[in-house]
Amino acid sequence: MGEVELLRGELARREQEIGRQVAQAVALDLMQRGTRTLEIATPLNFVWAYVYSGEWIADCPSGCGNAEFVTGKHPRDRGVAGTRGAPYAEFVCSCCRYRCPISWPAEAGAISAVLDRRPVPHTRNWFPRGHALAVATGIPTGQSVDELLAENHDHGVH
Numbered sequence: 001m002g003e004v005e006l007l008r009g010e011l012a013r014r015e016q017e018i019g020r021q022v023a024q025a026v027a028l029d030l031m032q033r034g035t036r037t038l039e040i041a042t043p044l045n046f047v048w049a050y051v052y053s054g055e056w057i058a059d060c061p062s063g064c065g066n067a068e069f070v071t072g073k074h075p076r077d078r079g080v081a082g083t084r085g086a087p088y089a090e091f092v093c094s095c096c097r098y099r100c101p102i103s104w105p106a107e108a109g110a111i112s113a114v115l116d117r118r119p120v121p122h123t124r125n126w127f128p129r130g131h132a133l134a135v136a137t138g139i140p141t142g143q144s145v146d147e148l149l150a151e152n153h154d155h156g157v158h
């Protein structure tokens with residue numbers, strides 16, 4: 001591949017990233033004003049990574065109802081604290097074949113490290129702010145690493 005093609009690819013990637021960040025900012029602004037849920041405000045051109053029972057997953061935005069693991073791990077390591085799979089950049093739905101980029105929190109590694117200290121896998125959860133599933137079920141969203149650490153502390157996990 002020539003240098004020009006590489007630069008074009010990098011430019012396209014950056015444009016996509018900027019578009020994603022703008023879309024996220026608009027979605028968050030709408031949610032903070034209480035006019036939209038994340039599900040409604042978020043366009044279909046990316047998915048949000050979140051932690052469910054210790055695994056980073058994302059819901060298919062096409063409406064097919066599927067969710068996918070979004071890290072590369074051996075199946076035997078799923079649900080095992082302390083095992084890290086490389087984060088995927090792209091979501092690919094194994095059900096409907098929808099593809100789009102994945103939005104990761106900047107502190108994903110630290111979130112995993114704090115959650116992995118919890119001995120019970122189903123207590124290892126983290127949702128981005130306003131995540132519809134969490135909001136619908138009364139689970140906190142947008143927690144900081146410090147807030148997760150405080151939860152650990154409250155339950156005797158260090």
Ligand SMILES: [Zn+2]
Binds near residue numbers: 060061095097098
């Ligand atoms: Zn799908």
